Amino acid sequence: MSITSDLIRGHTDTIILASLMGGDSYGYKINKEIQLKTNNQYELKEATLYTAFKRLEESGCISSYWGDENTGARRRYYSITSDGRQTYYRLKNDWDFSKKLIDILIQAGHKEEL
Amino acid sequence: MSITSDLIRGHTDTIILASLMGGDSYGYKINKEIQLKTNNQYELKEATLYTAFKRLEESGCISSYWGDENTGARRRYYSITSDGRQTYYRLKNDWDFSKKLIDILIQAGHKEEL
DNA sequence: TATATATACCTTGACAGGCGAAGTATAGTG
DNA sequence: CACTATACTTCGCCTGTCAAGGTATATATA
Numbered sequence: 470m471s472i473t474s475d476l477i478r479g480h481t482d483t484i485i486l487a488s489l490m491g492g493d494s495y496g497y498k499i500n501k502e503i504q505l506k507t508n509n510q511y512e513l514k515e516a517t518l519y520t521a522f523k524r525l526e527e528s529g530c531i532s533s534y535w536g537d538e539n540t541g542a543r544r545r546y547y548s549i550t551s552d553g554r555q556t557y558y559r560l561k562n563d564w565d566f567s568k569k570l571i572d573i574l575i576q577a578g579h580k581e582e583l
Numbered sequence: 584m585s586i587t588s589d590l591i592r593g594h595t596d597t598i599i600l601a602s603l604m605g606g607d608s609y610g611y612k613i614n615k616e617i618q619l620k621t622n623n624q625y626e627l628k629e630a631t632l633y634t635a636f637k638r639l640e641e642s643g644c645i646s647s648y649w650g651d652e653n654t655g656a657r658r659r660y661y662s663i664t665s666d667g668r669q670t671y672y673r674l675k676n677d678w679d680f681s682k683k684l685i686d687i688l689i690q691a692g693h694k695e696e697l
Numbered sequence: 698t699a700t701a702t703a704t705a706c707c708t709t710g711a712c713a714g715g716c717g718a719a720g721t722a723t724a725g726t727g
Numbered sequence: 728c729a730c731t732a733t734a735c736t737t738c739g740c741c742t743g744t745c746a747a748g749g750t751a752t753a754t755a756t757a
Contacts, residue, residue, distance in 0.1 A: 475593040476681040478715065478743090484688045491692020497734050503688060511684050516716050519736065524714090542723050542734040561689055567590040568682065570625050574598045574617060575675055578605020592714095592743065611705050630745050633707065638743090656705035656752050 474514075481513065481521045482530075483564065486557040489531060489549040496522065496545070522547060530556050587625055595627060595635045596644075597678065600671040603645060603663040610636065610659070636661060644670050 477484075488499045496518050504512045513521075525531045530553035536544040549557070591598075602613045610632055618626045627635075639645045644667035650658040663671070 474715070475743090476677060477685060479589040479592055480685050480689065481714080484685075487689045487691050489692075492694045495734080502692075506687055507684050511688070514716050515735080516718090516737085517714080520714075520716090540724075542732095544734065557691070563587070563590060564685065564689060567587045570587060570621055571591060571594050571598075571678065573620055574625070575594065575601045575678060577601050577671070578603075578616075580606045588744070589714095595743080609705080628745050629706080630708080630747090631743075634743075634745090654753075656703095658705065 477511070480564070481517060482525060483557065483560040484513070485518075485521055485525065485547075486530060486549060486553055486560065489547055490554070490557060493546045493548045495536065495547065525553070528556075529553070588628075591625065594678070595631060596639055597671065597674040598627070599632075599635055599639065599661075600644060600663060600667055600674065603661055604668070604671060607660045607662045609650065609661065612658075639667070642670075643667070 484503065485499060488494060488502060494502075496515075500513050500515075500518055522531070522533070526533060526547075529550060531547045531549055533545050533547050536546050538544060598617065599613060602608060602616060608616075610629075614627050614629075614632055636645070636647070640647060640661075643664060645661045645663055647659050647661050650660050652658060
């Protein structure tokens with residue numbers, strides 16, 4: 470749990486946008502899918518998840534509407550906007566870029582010979 | 584600059600430990616090497632760097648001593664401890680692990696067919 | 698001589714994201 | 728009737744990053 474939370478910090482928005490690229494969804498479901506995809510090795514904390522939704526909506530990357538379920542708990546659905554799609558592609562590129570940098574930088578340096 | 588800083592957040596300690604795996608060094612030099620290794624695509628901000636040194640020393644991962652240069656600015660050298668080496672290997676594993684998770688999670692979901 | 702640049706380190710204060718904890722509400726199950 | 732699963736929300740703390748400012752030495756340049 471806590472192993473990865475520090476390292477995935479900063480990817481929360483990308484993960485949510487990635488999920489919404491597959492169609493509208495709601496918080497609880499998105500989180501369950503994350504758990505499924507990762508074999509229960511990762512999940513977003515609720516506070517993190519809903520904070521991210523708020524942030525993404527404020528920045529225009531997603532929009533939301535209440536579902537019309539007439540049974541069970543109400544669901545707030547989220548939809549990715551075209552701005553959100555653009556942001557997703559950018560963040561994905563950023564990830565590929567920074568992944569390479571980190572791979573380079575966390576290789577142990579060689580002791581220079583004397 | 585700011586593109587990657589968010590994403591590399593959380594790897595600062597690993598990067599520093601990786602550098603010190605190659606032998607004792609000091610802040611300014613470590614940062615220059617980071618710039619070299621990444622073709623000037625990344626560098627640690629000074630405040631971040633020195634905060635990290637403090638954190639790593641307090642947690643017993645590194646130790647420090649003043650260099651005995653008799654010219655130029657004084658340098659504080661850092662040495663990785665055996666705890667630090669263990670931590671480095673652990674953090675490297677964490678990175679490999681979380682890298683896979685992120686790769687899985689930021690793949691755009693497929694729209695389910697209707 | 699004065700000024701700028703490179704080397705080298707340190708601290709403070711603000712900001713942003715993650716998250717523990719607590720709360721609200723509905724539906725089904727033992 | 729209690730418990731669990733579903734589903735969303737908010738508050739307040741913690742931690743890492745970093746802009747901004749400061750200190751000090753040595754060299755190159757005007």
